Amino acid sequence: MKNQQLVLTERPDGIPGPQHFSSVTTDIDLTPPQGHIAVKNLYLSIDPAMRGWVSLEENYLPPVAIGEVMRSITVARITNSNHPDFSEGDFVYGMFGWQEYCVADASFMVRKLDPELAPVSSALGALGPNGLTAYFALYKNGQIKAGDTVVISTAAGGVGSIAGQIAKLTGCTTIGLTGSDEKVALCSEEFSYDHAINYKTCGDIEAAIKELAPNGVNVFFDSTSGAIADAVYPCMAMHGRAIQVGTAAIDSWIPTPVGPRRDRYILTKRLNVSGFVLLDHMGDFPEALTQLASWYKQGNLNYRESVIDGLENAPLALTHLYEGINLGKQLIRLAD
Amino acid sequence: MKNQQLVLTERPDGIPGPQHFSSVTTDIDLTPPQGHIAVKNLYLSIDPAMRGWVSLEENYLPPVAIGEVMRSITVARITNSNHPDFSEGDFVYGMFGWQEYCVADASFMVRKLDPELAPVSSALGALGPNGLTAYFALYKNGQIKAGDTVVISTAAGGVGSIAGQIAKLTGCTTIGLTGSDEKVALCSEEFSYDHAINYKTCGDIEAAIKELAPNGVNVFFDSTSGAIADAVYPCMAMHGRAIQVGTAAIDSWIPTPVGPRRDRYILTKRLNVSGFVLLDHMGDFPEALTQLASWYKQGNLNYRESVIDGLENAPLALTHLYEGINLGKQLIRLAD
Numbered sequence: 109m110k111n112q113q114l115v116l117t118e119r120p121d122g123i124p125g126p127q128h129f130s131s132v133t134t135d136i137d138l139t140p141p142q143g144h145i146a147v148k149n150l151y152l153s154i155d156p157a158m159r160g161w162v163s164l165e166e167n168y169l170p171p172v173a174i175g176e177v178m179r180s181i182t183v184a185r186i187t188n189s190n191h192p193d194f195s196e197g198d199f200v201y202g203m204f205g206w207q208e209y210c211v212a213d214a215s216f217m218v219r220k221l222d223p224e225l226a227p228v229s230s231a232l233g234a235l236g237p238n239g240l241t242a243y244f245a246l247y248k249n250g251q252i253k254a255g256d257t258v259v260i261s262t263a264a265g266g267v268g269s270i271a272g273q274i275a276k277l278t279g280c281t282t283i284g285l286t287g288s289d290e291k292v293a294l295c296s297e298e299f300s301y302d303h304a305i306n307y308k309t310c311g312d313i314e315a316a317i318k319e320l321a322p323n324g325v326n327v328f329f330d331s332t333s334g335a336i337a338d339a340v341y342p343c344m345a346m347h348g349r350a351i352q353v354g355t356a357a358i359d360s361w362i363p364t365p366v367g368p369r370r371d372r373y374i375l376t377k378r379l380n381v382s383g384f385v386l387l388d389h390m391g392d393f394p395e396a397l398t399q400l401a402s403w404y405k406q407g408n409l410n411y412r413e414s415v416i417d418g419l420e421n422a423p424l425a426l427t428h429l430y431e432g433i434n435l436g437k438q439l440i441r442l443a444d
Numbered sequence: 445m446k447n448q449q450l451v452l453t454e455r456p457d458g459i460p461g462p463q464h465f466s467s468v469t470t471d472i473d474l475t476p477p478q479g480h481i482a483v484k485n486l487y488l489s490i491d492p493a494m495r496g497w498v499s500l501e502e503n504y505l506p507p508v509a510i511g512e513v514m515r516s517i518t519v520a521r522i523t524n525s526n527h528p529d530f531s532e533g534d535f536v537y538g539m540f541g542w543q544e545y546c547v548a549d550a551s552f553m554v555r556k557l558d559p560e561l562a563p564v565s566s567a568l569g570a571l572g573p574n575g576l577t578a579y580f581a582l583y584k585n586g587q588i589k590a591g592d593t594v595v596i597s598t599a600a601g602g603v604g605s606i607a608g609q610i611a612k613l614t615g616c617t618t619i620g621l622t623g624s625d626e627k628v629a630l631c632s633e634e635f636s637y638d639h640a641i642n643y644k645t646c647g648d649i650e651a652a653i654k655e656l657a658p659n660g661v662n663v664f665f666d667s668t669s670g671a672i673a674d675a676v677y678p679c680m681a682m683h684g685r686a687i688q689v690g691t692a693a694i695d696s697w698i699p700t701p702v703g704p705r706r707d708r709y710i711l712t713k714r715l716n717v718s719g720f721v722l723l724d725h726m727g728d729f730p731e732a733l734t735q736l737a738s739w740y741k742q743g744n745l746n747y748r749e750s751v752i753d754g755l756e757n758a759p760l761a762l763t764h765l766y767e768g769i770n771l772g773k774q775l776i777r778l779a780d
Binding site for chain 1: 503669697701709710711716718
């Protein structure tokens, strides 16, 4: 069988794009060894974390090697199974990469999906990593509770939009920071934010937040770092929690960029700042997925997908992700 | 009765010193109203936090007003009591300010001292705020446990020297950062550090720490911020804890100084960074003081005091504190 793949050919110095990947066609034997499954990818996920994965900078996973298929979570359908828990035709979620087919160890990160529960593509977003990230970061690191004021950066994005809704469902006041008027409208209309700020046009971001949160920000769910985060720290309430979920606003960490020191806010307001990586919470996924699915079935969890057809469009979609063009979770569709 | 006082006359733009205070002599009536005590100060405490207290910058206490007696914790002896729990002749700890005498509400922060337990001056340092700060910051924020590698900035200072010993008594490997060879020797010989680094002469501080902590730093007890802290963050271990206890290396926070962004370390290493202010832990003081006294009586808690005689020397002693000249807890003695 021919297998089209996108491999990393050059390490980006900044935002990754088409110039860093090449399409290659290889032969693949879809007969899985013991404990393995062969799958055909249906949807590829385009994620902010990917810039980190292709960088040699310190990260939570080893970098994708030059010449290696681009790492990606995907939703796929099993073509052949050699594992007792999986059958041909099953929909699965896994780390199957930017390629058409994959033979993979069924015991590593593979999860069976129920197409009756929700569209299977949602396993890459709202009912998958995005929803899980929002859920654990808010509840574990953020310790959110009813009455808290929660600020969310990239508020209309795949993770932020779910975080906003979870915080609202928990009884928090939610303030979203996003980069266009279209996204501001989406925040209010689809993602139930109490307030949304267009940080590009609002003028003084810090003043805008302080006006909406006169008693301070209890929890800051931050996927951006950079200037947006710099504006939120002075707004934090006593004993506030800031969660570093991503650093999308920083193009490169080599050399380390400089910014306003936060130590005085951390000290005098007794802030708690913590880093969040979803891989640390795998043992708790089932409980969280049940809760997320329950909210979804009750109609309380909206999500947007931005779907582009064709494997070859994945690198450009990744560039657009960092440019903030997409609305909702960015997916590449290879088949239905 | 005449009462000599040091009042704040000018708000410092940077390090406070003699030019910011004036000596005034006022009349004081030592007859305390109901619930109050009159005291004669024996020892004044000179503390890193004082720069924050005289600044208009955001802090955890309101700023000392121009014309007001300088805020200071002190050890004093009661001359007259109008409170059933206190008697003439009792040694007490309290917030009695830079002055000879004070009439104060006995219910606010006043604590009776046992002169048999330890020299009463220790209530201003090792068996007082310094020891308590080290104790709670390490155990509550830092969650230290045997086997952890703990880095302590201002390692030979009033707080740092106790923190180093508490961490060692808990079974941690301790690395002290300090600013002279004399202090390095003190760290090893009196404060039981496993390692001590002279950050002024060691060259690359980050490399020096990494050599001593090949598996990373689990807990960073930071009283400095600034360049020293910048060198420690890249050395942190996965899930490490950094505790902001002070920011002694930063002369002013207006305008906010810039430094390397730490968000990527916080994210990828899942660090937990938290601010510590002792006032938050007052309810737990008795338990901690009992533990500190027990270590002291067993000969396991060494401390140094640097004692200067005369109220008029307090402002210069404060300047010297920020210049790192003193060894151990800086005190002003007014009487014995």
